[in-house]
Amino acid sequence: MPKAEPTADRAAKSAPTRPRKGRPSLALRPLHRMWRKTIDEIEVSRVDLPVRKLRDAHRKTVACQISDFHVDRDEDLARLFLAVEAINREHPDFVFLTGDYFSGPDTMQRYVEAFRGALRHLKPKAGLFAILGNHDHWSSSDRVTEALEAAGAEVLVNDSRRVSVNGSELVVVGIDDLWARRAEPVRAFSQVRPGDTTIVLAHNPDTALYARHLQPGVMLSGHTHGGVVRIPYYGSPFKSILKIGKRFYSGLNRFEDFYIYTNRGLGTFWLRIRINCRPEVSRFNLIPFSEAGEAAATPARRRTRRPVRHIAGPRRTSKRRHPAH
Numbered sequence: 001m002p003k004a005e006p007t008a009d010r011a012a013k014s015a016p017t018r019p020r021k022g023r024p025s026l027a028l029r030p031l032h033r034m035w036r037k038t039i040d041e042i043e044v045s046r047v048d049l050p051v052r053k054l055r056d057a058h059r060k061t062v063a064c065q066i067s068d069f070h071v072d073r074d075e076d077l078a079r080l081f082l083a084v085e086a087i088n089r090e091h092p093d094f095v096f097l098t099g100d101y102f103s104g105p106d107t108m109q110r111y112v113e114a115f116r117g118a119l120r121h122l123k124p125k126a127g128l129f130a131i132l133g134n135h136d137h138w139s140s141s142d143r144v145t146e147a148l149e150a151a152g153a154e155v156l157v158n159d160s161r162r163v164s165v166n167g168s169e170l171v172v173v174g175i176d177d178l179w180a181r182r183a184e185p186v187r188a189f190s191q192v193r194p195g196d197t198t199i200v201l202a203h204n205p206d207t208a209l210y211a212r213h214l215q216p217g218v219m220l221s222g223h224t225h226g227g228v229v230r231i232p233y234y235g236s237p238f239k240s241i242l243k244i245g246k247r248f249y250s251g252l253n254r255f256e257d258f259y260i261y262t263n264r265g266l267g268t269f270w271l272r273i274r275i276n277c278r279p280e281v282s283r284f285n286l287i288p289f290s291e292a293g294e295a296a297a298t299p300a301r302r303r304t305r306r307p308v309r310h311i312a313g314p315r316r317t318s319k320r321r322h323p324a325h
Contacts, residue, residue: 042079042266042279044086047252049284050259050292052217053197057168058286063094063199064124065282067222068133068265070100071115072107076267079279080118083266086281088123093165095124097153098222099133099177099203101144103269108139112147119151127163128153129172133203133223135269137180156201158184160191170197175211178204185211205248205262208255219260220282226250226264230276250277259292 049063064087071077087095101115102108122128130153136144145155154161156174163170171192176182185207192198198217202208205221227236227249240246247253252261264280 042082042086042281044090044281044283045251046283047261047285048287048291049218049252049261050289051197051199051286052215052258052289053195054217054286054288055168055170055197057166058170058197059288061094061165061170061286062090062092063096063284063286064090064092065096065098065220065261065263065284066266066280067098067203067263068100068225068267068269069115070103070135070265070267070269071111072103072267072269077111077114077118079266080115081121083279083281084118084121087283088121090283092124092283093126094163094172094199095122095128096172096199096201096220097128097130097148098201098220098263099131100135100222100265100267100269101133101148102139103135103267105139108143112143116147116151119148119153122152126165127161127172129161129174129201130155131174131201131203132157132177132180132182134177134179137177137182156188158182158188160188160198162191170199170217173198173200173216175200175202175207178202178207178210183207183210185214189214204242205260206243208258208260209244212256212258216258218258219255220263221248221260222263222265224249224262224264225268225274226262226277226280228268228274228277232276254292258289 066083066087069076069080071080102111130148132141132144132155148155156172158174158176160171160173163172173188173192175185175188200211200216200219202211202219202221204223207221208219224242229236231237235246236249242248244255248260248262250262250264252259261282263282264277266279268274
């Protein structure tokens with residue numbers, strides 16, 4: 001008798017499911033198509049990322065970042081598979097995962113095996129590193145950590161790792177989540193030496209307020225979903241959830257003497273909406289801090305034109321009960 005395939009492998013190979021019930025009326029279909037495109041079309045942002053104390057051996061090192069998956073539905077899982085494919089096409093040295101992989105314990109339990117199967121397909125040359133977000137602590141930090149490690153990721157919880165790239169070391173620092181009251185920047189930097197090149201992973205951009213005295217080389221964050229709704233020349237109309245300021249909702253911004261890049265995330269939470277704020281894969285070329293300029297703050301973008309397929313999986317049976325973000 002043939003062996004049954006693991007859950008994650010079955011999810012990865014699944015064909016699109018049958019059309020969803022309750023299709024919109026003919027008059028509303030153009031709006032529905034626009035909404036689906038905004039939610040599902042991943043944008044690859046290509047960014048020259050200025051890093052303090054960057055060594056010559058690390059110039060043009062390629063790194064990719066994805067964040068805020070919020071895998072709560074089949075289409076969220078499908079979007080994750082597309083993001084993994086987009087990342088592998090970039091042949092990165094590093095892949096960084098910056099938290100909020102599920103929204104709550106129910107959906108985490110339902111999709112954790114398929115989530116692990118998707119991440120196993122990532123093929124960075126030098127390392128796959130992850131941190132936790134607030135929703136991961138509200139779900140089950142132990143279970144999420146276990147799934148990430150089983151997929152080959154090194155989970156940094158107020159810790160750091162030295163990695164050799166082109167014969168020279170850099171240090172990846174992971175700071176735990178601020179809203180979950182687990183952030184310990186000093187502990188995370190305890191093994192960092194003066195002169196080290198550091199890439200800091202911190203789910204919440206506000207972490208920079210508590211880590212700035214440690215002189216990060218650069219910080220990669222998520223959490224904000226890019227503000228969800230982006231109005232040209234204005235930004236998000238919603239009240240800021242960040243103390244550091246609304247300009248840190250998305251993209252590359254300088255904070256004092258280092259840069260923060262805030263990824264817009266892949267998923268959504270509570271409201272299934274994004275306006276002018278597409279799901280994002282960030283693709284970085286590391287450059288010296290001295291070369292930072294206007295070009296670095298205006299990343300080139302490429303959109304994945306393939307539509308998200310609905311991957312077969314369990315149906316939702318319960319509602320989330322956590323606050324937004």
